[in-house]
Amino acid sequence: MSESRPAMERRLASHTPLSEGEVRLRKAWARPAGIGILSEVNNTVVGRYIIVTGFAFFLLGGILALLIRTQLIVPENTLIDVELFNQLFTMHGTTMMFLFAVPIMLGFAVYLIPQMLGSRDLPFPRLSAYGFWCYLIGGLLVFGSLFIGAAPDSGWFMYPPLSSLPYSRGINTDIWLLGLSFVEISSLVAAVEMIVGILKVRAPGLSINRMPIFAWAVLVTAFMIVFAFPPLLAADIMLELERAFGWVFFDATRNGDPLLWQHLFWFFGHPEVYIIFLPAAGMVSMIVATFARRPLMGHTWVVMALIAVGFISFGLWVHHMFATGIPRLSLSFFSAASMAVAIPTGVQVFAWLATLLGGRPWLKPPLLFIYGFLFIFVLGGLTGVMIALVPFDWQVHDSYFIVAHLHYVLIGGMVFPLFAAFYYWMPLSSGRMLSERLGRWVFWLMFLGFNISFLPMHLTGLLGMPRRVYTYPAEMGWNTLNLISTLGAYLLAAGVLVFIIDVIRHHRSGEPVVHNPWNAGTLDWLAPVPFQPWTFFSVPQVHGRYPVWDQAELPGEVDRGEHFLADAPAEQRETLITDMVSAKPLQVLRIPGPTWLPLIAAVITSAFFLAAIAHLYALALVIAAVVLVIFIGWAWMNARVPPVDQVDAGNGVMLPLYLGGVHSHSWLGLFLGLLVDATLFGSLLFTYFYLWTAWPDAWPSAPFLEARLPMVVGLVLLLASSAAMAYAKRANQRAQRSGFWLGIITAFVFGVAFLIYLIPLFARADLDPTRHGFDASVWAVMGYHFFHVCIALLLAGYSMARVVVGHLTPRHDTDLRNTALFWHYTTGTGILALLAVFLFPF
């Protein structure tokens, strides 16, 4: 078990005077003073920024909820008019889902994961910071629209035709589409950061079978974001193209289909529920083990359950569309998948219960919130199984029963674990404990308030009250139930208010702690609190799932610098890269320190979206070019040839400073980025095929597409360019400089020839994207591909420039390998695009 507190205090006291190694370490990880703190990119700072911002949006979304409940407290209330009410419920859902729930969970991940994995930081800290600034600016933009009366008002799922131009003339919908697309960037970059971080920067010995459950949950969640967010991004872009330029995707009068939006939205929207829930479930697993004072029972089963939920949740999207006229057999597939997802969820619940039953539960506020979570979430899960049954769903569709169900799942499944997490992990950040007494008040006010508010809504729904109505007649029989729900909502809000008071209070008078106040067993509690930027004085060697419990001497050894990287000889920030399965040390990774680049890039990116919202498209294009230049400059600063090949990582282990190719963290990052891109491209292809099935009798073709020659020429050029790029990569590895230049220039020429040949052909073809869904989807697929060829050419030029200045050598060739990877990917998507638009339907 962990070291006692007096022993820890003695040990910390013995740390002065500082060793030379610690002086260098402190210098490398020093935080900028004053306003300069905004340029800090370290995960302990950025993670806290995200959590605080997410909680602020939670409060704002909660205020909107209170306004909604106040309007509904009595029938025929005139407090809020219908227009404002529409904006309120749209912004409540939007804020809670996009600006609170997903970001705050990712914020916890950014803050906790490196410490939990025994790492000093995440591998792309500037990317995390960029994501945060995008989130903050985009969130303020979207939420701020309420104050100018231009907030989105078509519901949080923004269904066309209600959100189409004829029925939504203002910029309200544009703000939602473009503002949230901007916010989604932050989730996507955080997902890439998390996957690479979890797979690559674990402490030596923290092999895949020893990884904490929260890290598993975040890993699964991050992969879900990679596959779930791009369809929404594609749908956003298509609806904005329809609204701004008249391209047809969702307009049924011109052979589009509004149901296409629902498919794309819910392909994101249903996994989104689990994107919110899984990190919370990971938190629950960590907290349950600590407060049961024993390892989690069924660790492997819980890992299985997390992966299964993540996967199966992608087969559930149509259960939000049971009432849209889809064939019954198709509905039954989704009904079956909806039932199947209950199995792994049940496995987790039983693992938590078994752990508590097999342990010695310590009923502190975090565990109290976990009990509340179990009670509420299981009830929400059971009503979920009810509405997975198609006939029952038809009865309660769009009624308050659904409102009750989704809040039981989301507040029970995410908000209660979140508050448990606040009470559990707050000492890591502040070095002080939140109040146990106030914590119990917070819990009971929230628990009772929640159930008083939402339990009656099941009945309100069964009695027929529809969602999203701004008022109701007195004679409907819903009056008392609505009154009770509103009173419950205020009680719930009172609980949150007491929590805020507790947080403010604890910074002054909370009980100070030095180390591991809960006697937890995982690495997040290994270092003294509050966290220092470098977290661990030396990066620990781990031998079990609960190192603090299993290795009694570990805290002392780590603080005495007896493990890895207990020095920063170059005064640069460093962490270890380890093998993805065995966690064997592979590389010392030097990571960037404070920089204003992420903030500047985010501000300029926001200008692009603002210009697009204002319909200043020429200006938006100019800004996009500036953003591109900034990113090229950003990349240019990376991946320099290191001054020495190997450094001493501690304990006599010599490790390289550079790993190339598929072993490089940047290669994995790009690969994941391409998965995001491929999912977006897949969404556009899905659009093409979906509209074909929607309009089988009205699916035209273009004479130009019936001639096969352009397709054949296009395919040959793409394949030839890829072969040339592969040759350039191999020649560089063999230090054949002339072969490299021959290959890369040939690839470049073929790429340019592809564009010069095909773009004019498509431009001259009789394709009008404002006329027919077919024309629009062909242009969407091909336009996307042409854009990628341009980026591939740019990357090839970048690699050539790197060779010229000596940053790319036969051994340090990550840039070229990344360029080749992107190039081959572009060829692959190009082949699919050409075959689809030229050959299909046969």
Add this chain to the structure above:
Amino acid sequence: MATQTRTLPHIRLITPVIPLVIWFGYFSLVYGLVAVDCAFQVEQEWFGMDAIGLLNLLATIAAIALIGVVAGLAFRRWRLAREVLARGVEEQAAEADRLRFLALVTLLLGILSLVATFWIGGAMLVVPQCT
């Protein structure tokens, strides 16, 4: 205790999700086939059976077979890892522990994927295609 070492089979990080990938591929295929059938009123018959129904049946059998093979291999690796751990071969303990973990996750996900596939296949037997 015997300390005889034996080369352990390699298991990739991606392996545990293979059964779920097969399930998802199967799920997408049958959903797509039903969508096309209902959109175009396909009346093609093969071997006296509705063509789309036959394709769905074959897809179900193929998915069950593939998932079964992966789950079976995972079971064998899990058993092997347990044997190695039971023999107490110190130098292979960490590797065997990792193998046991990944093989068990694969096996469990295989079983769950089989249940989900049977569930969807069962729906095809009782629910008419395009109503």
